[in-house]
Amino acid sequence: MRRVFIALITSALALTLTACGAGLNASTRQVKQVTDGVEGAITKGDNKIKIRNLLVVATAEGAGVLVGTIINDNPADDALLGVAINGQVATVTGTNSVSLNTPIIFEGPSANAKAVVPALAATAGSQVSVTLFFAHAGGITVQAIIRDPVDIYAGITA
Numbered sequence: 581m582r583r584v585f586i587a588l589i590t591s592a593l594a595l596t597l598t599a600c601g602a603g604l605n606a607s608t609r610q611v612k613q614v615t616d617g618v619e620g621a622i623t624k625g626d627n628k629i630k631i632r633n634l635l636v637v638a639t640a641e642g643a644g645v646l647v648g649t650i651i652n653d654n655p656a657d658d659a660l661l662g663v664a665i666n667g668q669v670a671t672v673t674g675t676n677s678v679s680l681n682t683p684i685i686f687e688g689p690s691a692n693a694k695a696v697v698p699a700l701a702a703t704a705g706s707q708v709s710v711t712l713f714f715a716h717a718g719g720i721t722v723q724a725i726i727r728d729p730v731d732i733y734a735g736i737t738a
Contacts, residue, residue: 617648620722627717628653629678636665636700636708636726637687643738644700644726646670646710650684659715660684663695666708670695678714687736696738704728 617633634648644665652658657679663670674693678684684693702708704726711721727733 616725616727618722618724620720622714622717622720624718626654626656627658627714629658629714629717629720631712631720631722634710634722635724636710637729637733637736638700638702638704638726639729639736639738641738642699642701644670644697644702644708645687645736645738646695647687647727647733647736648724649686650678650712652678652680652683655680656716658717660693661713661715663713664709664711665695665697666700666702666710668697668699668701670697698738700726702726 615633617635618631619633620631622629630651630653632649632651634646637645637647639645646663646665650660657677660672660676660678663672672693672695674691675684676693685691686693686695700708707723707725709721710724711719713719729736
């Protein structure tokens with residue numbers, strides 16, 4: 581009888597100590613995105629294009645400037661053919677080749693490209709569609725938030 585009692589106690593302790601003690605509101609279940617930017621990916625076929633932290637900064641002049649990073653995890657190079665922000669074709673300058681270990685970075689200290697629309701026609705806090713067109717991977721459209729040129733975005737100009 582004593583062995584049965586010890587086995588039951590051991591089983592009960594094992595189940596309660598290994599279960600999630602925090603319940604349905606555990607902090608590990610409350611995952612939040614830590615950036616304002618949106619993420620996306622094109623993974624059809626051999627394509628492995630990733631879009632990271634993509635957002636649009638509305639300048640004081642009413643222009644829209646793209647912020648974010650494009651990464652190619654495929655050894656084969658691809659090319660960014662164009663960008664459309666809120667239905668308008670953006671002027672893209674800088675590098676357009678996205679290679680393995682060589683991302684396209686819009687804005688910031690490591691920036692190697694810039695995409696601007698002269699008249700954004702949307703206000704900070706709202707979302708606009710941003711479409712990126714690639715030579716091999718095709719296109720991807722994401723809903724990006726618009727930010728004011730303050731805080732870390734204060735130095736962004738058209």
